[in-house]
Amino acid sequence: MSTPKSLKAIALVSDDFVLGGPAQALLDRFLIGYPRDGVFHRVEGCEVRVWTPPGQAEADLDRRRADHGLVRARSLEAAVSGADGLIVMAHPSGDRREPRWVKPALEAASGGAACFVYGILGSTLSQARDTQMLGILRQVSVLAGTELSVTWRLPEVDVPEEARLTEALIVVQGGFPRAELDGLAGLLPVVERRRHGELGVHRVRRIAGDRVWQAGDQGLWSWPLLAAALSRSDSPQGDSVKDGRTQYLVGLGLVPKLAREPRGWLIDHAGGLRSAILVLEGVVGDIDFAVRMVSGEIISAQLYRPPTPDHHEFSRLAAVVEEFFRTGHAPWPNRRALLTAGLLETFATMQTGTDELATPSLAFTPRIEGPK
Amino acid sequence: MNSKPTRTAKPALQTERWNRRRFVHALALSGAAAGCLPGARPGRAAAGTRPSGGPPSPRKVAIVCTEIRKYSHAEHFVDRCLEGYGWHGQHHYPPFELAGLYVDQFPEGDLARERSARFRVKLQPTIAQALTLGTSRLAVDGVMIIGEHGNYPRNEKGQTLYPRYRFFKEVVKVFEASGQAVPVFNDKHLATNWDECLEMVADSRRLGFPFLAGSSLPVTWRIPALELPHDTPLLESLCVCYGGVDSYDIHGLETAQCMSERRAGGETGVKSVHAVRGARVCDLLEEREPARRLMFAALARSHTCRPKPGYTFSMPDMAWVRANSDGYVGYFIEHRDGFRTTLLMLNGLVQDFTYAGLLRRSNTIVSCQMHLPMPPRLTTVADFFNPQFNNIEQMILTGSAPYPVERTLLTSGMTLSGVESLHRGQVLVETPELQVAYAAPRASTFWRA
Secondary structure, three states: OOOOOOOOEEEEEOOOOOOOOHHHHHHHHHHHOEEEOOEEEOOOOOEEEEEOOOOOOHHHHHHHHHHHOOEEOOOHHHHHOOOOEEEEEEOOOOOOOOOOOHHHHHHHOOOOOEEEEEEOOOOOHHHHHHHHHHHHHOOOEEEEEOHHHOOOEEOOOOOOOOOOEEEEEEEEOOOOOHHHHHHHHHHHHHHOOOOOOEOOEEEEEEEEOHHHHHHHHOOOOOHHHHHHHHOOOOOEOOHHHHHOOOOOOOOOOOHHHHOEEEEEEEEEEOOOOEEEEEEEEOOEOOEEEEEEEOOOOEEEEEEOOOOOOOOOHHHHHHHHHHHHHHHOOOOOOOHHHHHHHHHHHHHHHHOOOOOEEEOHHHOOOOOEOOOO | OOOOOOOOOOOOOOOOOOOHHHHHHHHHHHOOOOOOOOOOOOOOOOOOOOOOOOOOOOEEEEEEEOOOEOOOHHHHHHHHHHHOEEEOOEEEOOOEEEEEEEEOOOOOOEOHHHHHHHHOOOEOOOHHHHHHOOOOOOOOOEEEEEOOOOOOOEOOOOOEOOOHHHHHHHHHHHHHHHOOOOOEEEEEOOOOOHHHHHHHHHHHHHHOOOEEEEOOHHHOOEEOOOOOOOOEOEEEEEEEEOOOOOOOHHHHHHHHHHHHOOEOOOEOOEEEEEEEEOHHHHHHHHHOHHHHHHHHHHHOOOOOOOOOOOOOOOOOOHHHHHHOOOEEEEEEEEEOOOOEEEEEEEEOOOOOEEEEEEEOOOOOEEEEEEOOOOOOOOOOOOOOHHHHHHHHHHHHHHOOOOOOHHHHHHHHHHHHHHHHHHHOOOOEEEOOOOOOOEOOOOOOOOOOO
C-alpha cells in the first residue's frame, strides 16, 4: 500500500461553471474546504486550477481567484499538466457523442495523476473502454461516478457482503438520460456487494406508460419492493402537497394515478438478479431503493440529497475524490463505470422503440468486486 | 367502516409471482401486526400493513388538539393515526382507532372537518366527550394532547399561552371521575409556567399513568446515526439550531438533553440559565473555548450554513458567525453537577439542528445532525414525526413510556428559565427549582431502521 501523497495541484475541466451546478460544488470544496466527518477540512497547500471554455461565469470565477487564489488556466493542457488530481465534468447527453474533455484531459495529464470523471466515462461502452485504456496507457488512475453513489442513506443500510439478492428496484425522477444515470449511480453500488459481485447484464427491457404497471402486475418488477422503497420517501406528491397528509401510495393504488409519463428499465443481471429502474415523475420527489435478499428480507433506504444551495452530498463526494487523488486507489470497481456507460448506451438505443435487447457485450467476466 | 380510499383495480395478468392485486389483498389480510410491535427487524420488511377496515381489535385513542390545518402539529399526528406512515421499510398503519377527537379552533384552511368526514371520526364538543365517547366513563386506551399552533394570546414574556395544561387537566378530570387512567402524550414542552409543569408530572404519578412528552428531535434520524453509549463520560453538550424563543428552543434543548442525560452519573438537574441575544451570544462564546469548539463541530454537521455571497456553502469562522448575529439567541446552562449545556439558535446562519458533545477523557468531540426535513421547502410530509408517533404507539400498546417524562420536565424548565432570563434583561437566572434528577433509558430510541 503506497503512502497517501500530499496534493500540490488539482485541476477541474468543465464545459460550464454555474452556481449550484456540480462543477462549482466540487471545485469550491477543493478550493475553500468542506465539512468532513464532523470537522471543517481544507486541502492545505494545494493549487486549484480551472479550465472552462471562454465566457463561462467570469464574475464567479474571478471572485474565486480574488478570494481563494483560484488559478484560471489559459488552456486545458495548462490546467491539467502537472496536476495530481483532475476532475473532468462529463454529463450524459443521451446520444453517442463522446464527452468532450475526458480524452483531451487524460492526454495532457501527467503520469501518476488521478482523474475523477463526474458523470460518465463515455456515451458508449466502447468509448468508456477506450477512456479506461487511455488512462492505463497514460498511467493515470481513472474513476467515474456521481454524488448519488456516496451520499447518506436513510437509514444507514447496506447489503451484507456476499448476500444473495433476487430483486432490486430504484425510483428516480427526471428526463432521459439524467434520471437513468441517477438510477444506476444509486443502485449499482448496492447490488454489486452481492455474492459473486456484479457479473454483468444479459438483457434489458424498456417499459413506458401503462405497460409499467402491467409489468408490475406480471411480476416483471415487484410491487412489494416499490412499496418498501416508497415507504422511505418523505416527499410523496398528490394530496400530500395539497394538505400535508401521509399516504400509502402503493396500497391505495395512487402510484399509477400520480405518475406522469412513467418509464422503466428492467435489467436481467448475469447470475439471476433482476433489477428495475422506475422513472416516476409526480409520485415522490426523492430517490428511494429496495432490494430483496433470497431469504425474502427487504433492505430499503432513501438516498438523501441535502438542501440547496449547500448540496452537501458533494462534500461526501469530495472526500472520496480527495482520497482517490491521494492514494490513486479507486474506491469502487472501475467496471461499474463501464456497466453504467454500456447500460446508458443500451437505453439510448432502445429509446427509439426497441422493447427488449440482449446485451452480450455487458456480460463481464471475471467478477466485479464490490467495495468492502 | 370504509373510510379509507380504495384504488381503482386495473386489469391484472395472473402469474405465479406477486401482482398488485395479490399484494394489496395480502396487505389487507396481514392486519396490523407486522412492524408495529417491538421486534420488527430494522431495515428489513416482509410485507406492508394495510388494514382494510382496520386491525381486528384496534386500541381506541383520543386526540385533543388546538387546530388541524396543513402542517400544524395536530395535522401530523392525526394523519399518522388515520393514514399511517413509513416505518421500518413499509407503510405502517397504527393499530389504533381514532375514536375521540377534540379540536379547539377551526381557522381558515381547517382540515379537521375534512378528516372527520372522510374517516367518519366525530368531532366532539368537549374534551371529556372525546375521552368518554358518549358514555359516562373513560372509553379510550390512550390520549394525545397536541397543544401547538392556533390563535392564543401571548403574555408579557412573549410566551404563547397554548392550552396544554388546561387540556391535560381536563383529561385528568375524566381519569379521576372514571377511576381509571390511560397513557398520555403531550406534544412539546409541558406548560407555560413551572408549577403547572410540575403538577402535570405529579398527576401522572398520582394516578399512575404512563406520560410521554416533548419534541420529535430526540427520536428523528441522526446523520450520522450517532449512538451515545449509556454512562458516556460527557463534559458538555451543545445544540446549534434556529427558531424562536418559547418555540424552537424546546426542540434544541431536547436535542442536547437526549444526549446529555446519557452521561456518567445521569441527570442531576439544572443550576442556572443565562439567555442572551444578538452579538452577546458571540461575546459569551469568545469567553468559552469549549462551547466555541463545540459550535464549530456542530456547524460542521449542518447542511444549511449560510454561504458568503457568490458561494453556495460555508466554511464558517468566528468572524462569519459574528457577522450574522442579529437574530441569534443563546441559552448558557449550568447543571447541578457542573455539566454545561449550550443552546445556540443561530437564526440567519443555519436552518437545521446539529449536536456536538465534548467527551471527558479524550477531550474529543462527538457530533451529528438531528434530521428535521421541514415541509414544504424540503419535503411534503414531516416524517420526523414518524418515530415520535411510533414511540407513542409503543407506550399505548405496552403501557410503558419509552423514555422518561422527566427529560421534558427538565427541558420545559430550561425553556421557561430561558424566557425568564431574556425577560429580565438577559441576566443569569438561578434555578433551584430545577432539581430534576433522572436516569436515561438504556436504549436509545432514535430512528435508525
